[in-house]
Amino acid sequence: MKEKIIEARNLTKKYDDFTAVNDISFQVEKGEIFGLLGPNGAGKTTTINMLTGMAKISAGKIYYDGIDLTKNMKKAQEIIGVVADESNLYDEMSGYDNLCFCGSLYGLSKTERENKAKDLLNIFRLNEAGNRKFKAYSKGMKRKLTIAAALIHNPQILFLDEPTSGIDVASARQIRDLIKTLNEKNTTVFLTTHYIEEAERLCDRVAFLNKGKIIMIDTVNNLINAAKDEHLIEVVLKEKISEKVQFALKLNEEFPYVNCSFKNDDTLNIISSKQIDISPIVNHLSSQNKFIIEARLHRPSLEDAFVKWTGIEIDLMKKEKEKK
Amino acid sequence: MKQSIAFWNILLKDMKNYYLKPPNISWGIVFPFAWMLMMFIRTRTVFNIEEVFSGIVAMSILFGTTSMLSVTITFERKSRSFERLLLAPIRMELLITAKITGAILFGIFNSIIPVLFSVLYFKAAVADWTMLVTGIILLSIISTLLGLFISVSAKEVFEAQTYSNFFRFPMIFLCGLFIPISALPVLIQPLSYLLPVTYGVDILKYSITGDNALSIVLDLAFVITFCFILFYSSLFFIKKKWII
Numbered sequence: 001m002k003e004k005i006i007e008a009r010n011l012t013k014k015y016d017d018f019t020a021v022n023d024i025s026f027q028v029e030k031g032e033i034f035g036l037l038g039p040n041g042a043g044k045t046t047t048i049n050m051l052t053g054m055a056k057i058s059a060g061k062i063y064y065d066g067i068d069l070t071k072n073m074k075k076a077q078e079i080i081g082v083v084a085d086e087s088n089l090y091d092e093m094s095g096y097d098n099l100c101f102c103g104s105l106y107g108l109s110k111t112e113r114e115n116k117a118k119d120l121l122n123i124f125r126l127n128e129a130g131n132r133k134f135k136a137y138s139k140g141m142k143r144k145l146t147i148a149a150a151l152i153h154n155p156q157i158l159f160l161d162e163p164t165s166g167i168d169v170a171s172a173r174q175i176r177d178l179i180k181t182l183n184e185k186n187t188t189v190f191l192t193t194h195y196i197e198e199a200e201r202l203c204d205r206v207a208f209l210n211k212g213k214i215i216m217i218d219t220v221n222n223l224i225n226a227a228k229d230e231h232l233i234e235v236v237l238k239e240k241i242s243e244k245v246q247f248a249l250k251l252n253e254e255f256p257y258v259n260c261s262f263k264n265d266d267t268l269n270i271i272s273s274k275q276i277d278i279s280p281i282v283n284h285l286s287s288q289n290k291f292i293i294e295a296r297l298h299r300p301s302l303e304d305a306f307v308k309w310t311g312i313e314i315d316l317m318k319k320e321k322e323k324k
Numbered sequence: 325m326k327q328s329i330a331f332w333n334i335l336l337k338d339m340k341n342y343y344l345k346p347p348n349i350s351w352g353i354v355f356p357f358a359w360m361l362m363m364f365i366r367t368r369t370v371f372n373i374e375e376v377f378s379g380i381v382a383m384s385i386l387f388g389t390t391s392m393l394s395v396t397i398t399f400e401r402k403s404r405s406f407e408r409l410l411l412a413p414i415r416m417e418l419l420i421t422a423k424i425t426g427a428i429l430f431g432i433f434n435s436i437i438p439v440l441f442s443v444l445y446f447k448a449a450v451a452d453w454t455m456l457v458t459g460i461i462l463l464s465i466i467s468t469l470l471g472l473f474i475s476v477s478a479k480e481v482f483e484a485q486t487y488s489n490f491f492r493f494p495m496i497f498l499c500g501l502f503i504p505i506s507a508l509p510v511l512i513q514p515l516s517y518l519l520p521v522t523y524g525v526d527i528l529k530y531s532i533t534g535d536n537a538l539s540i541v542l543d544l545a546f547v548i549t550f551c552f553i554l555f556y557s558s559l560f561f562i563k564k565k566w567i568i
Contacts, residue, residue, distance in 0.1 A: 082411050
């Protein structure tokens with residue numbers, strides 16, 4: 001197992017009688033992208049707030065690389081960068097000045113912060129807008145500059161709360177690429193998102209959070225595999241089959257461990273509870289002079305896994321988020 | 325070293341973004357000037373500058389600093405840029421000191437016009453220049469800390485402005501600026517001595533006329549004690565209310 005950089009033990013957050021986060025424990029490994037997924041009110045932002053020192057912990061412990069956050073919050077804050085769910089830089093300052101100011105908060109010298117600000121504007125393709133006031137930036141540009149500001153002091157861990165929420169497709173794509181690049185340079189990334197496909201694409205490990213409790217926590221592949229109830233292979237034939245029922249029955253006799261059915265005239269679905277060895281089926285169809293154009297394995301997605309484990313419909317979750 | 329870089333840059337950012345903006349500079353010049361003019365018109369020929377000097381200086385400081393700090397902090401909290409400061413590895417005491425230093429300097433700047441105008445134009449005599457400077461600095465600090473205390477309770481900018489006025493206007497009449505405390509109804513007098521500004525104003529009066537209601541040592545002791553109380557109680561409420 002890799003070295004752990006974040007360790008949360010029995011974290012609980014209560015607001016009077018309401019428990020927002022209920023006794024959760026998890027570890028984040030050095031250099032991984034860890035995702036926290038859940039619907040509105042699941043406790044994602046509260047968890048990030050506790051991890052970054054913006055919310056008091058009702059019970060439990062947080063360790064950063066061995067530093068106890070509850071005892072030495074300011075020391076822990078030196079190694080983290082935080083991107084809140086809304087861009088929170090200074091409207092009246094230029095992009096460049098905002099970055100330099102954020103650098104000064106971490107004690108960077110004038111030369112250090114100026115050089116780093118120029119580098120970041122370059123990396124985030126904001127050079128031309130560097131001298132423009134932050135308030136004149138588009139939503140996507142604001143998001144990018146906010147991420148850049150969180151990176152000014154080279155943090156070991158980057159917290160991102162809904163990094164691509166509400167921004168244009170091109171900016172979202174660029175931000176995802178930047179997260180990947182950062183991670184390749186060994187920055188640990190902790191992100192929350194309600195875009196499950198984004199988490200599937202980016203994260204190494206994911207935790208499903210619902211009503212303040214962690215429902216499942218594992219690697220993306222393990223979560224997907226655990227969600228598999230059946231294996232499905234879709235086979236597309238060159239010619240249409242007229243006697244579909246007979247053809248399927250014959251195939252079932254030959255391969256009793258699979259169920260065959262026609263999706264349409266030329267597409268056959270082969271379903272099994274076990275993993276399917278497709279070569280004998282392909283050989284059999286070839287011997288019957290049935291030419292195969294395409295055969296593809298249908299893989300469940302992280303979304304399927306999320307629905308299976310939390311019982312929450314994704315569309316409903318997205319609608320709630322958009323309403324917010 | 326790292327902490328001092330952060331301190332200096334927070335102060336510079338506030339000065340540049342808020343205090344050195346033309347509307348605020350003009351406020352610092354126009355407001356005391358208007359007060360001087362009002363006094364001049366009211367008293368006509370029997371204008372005694374020494375009597376109104378301390379009042380105008382105190383008003384300029386009080387009105388400049390209390391609202392400025394409470395409004396800027398509430399504005400930053402509302403736009404969430406204050407979160408950046410809370411997330412930075414800076415001690416809370418240092419962060420708040422950096423935030424209030426800008427307002428204190430703004431308060432001192434606000435006092436310059438009435439002092440210059442009174443001394444150079446109206447030929448006001450100052451009994452103790454050292455105490456005048458001390459009084460201006462202490463009154464700027466205490467007014468700023470009152471603004472900080474107000475900002476802890478305000479969630480919206482308009483609330484900060486309303487709360488500032490709620491404190492300031494009664495204070496003008498209770499702190500002995502225009503009506504001596506001894507001339508106030510007996511039941512109200514204890515209230516006057518609970519106001520930190522009362523002692524700051526008394527220092528100013530002493531520095532100009534050489535005469536004051538309390539002893540200067542007591543005035544200084546009370547103002548400094550109030551500064552500590554307001555600073556640490558604001559800090560306590562910030563930690564309690566803003567890091568929830």
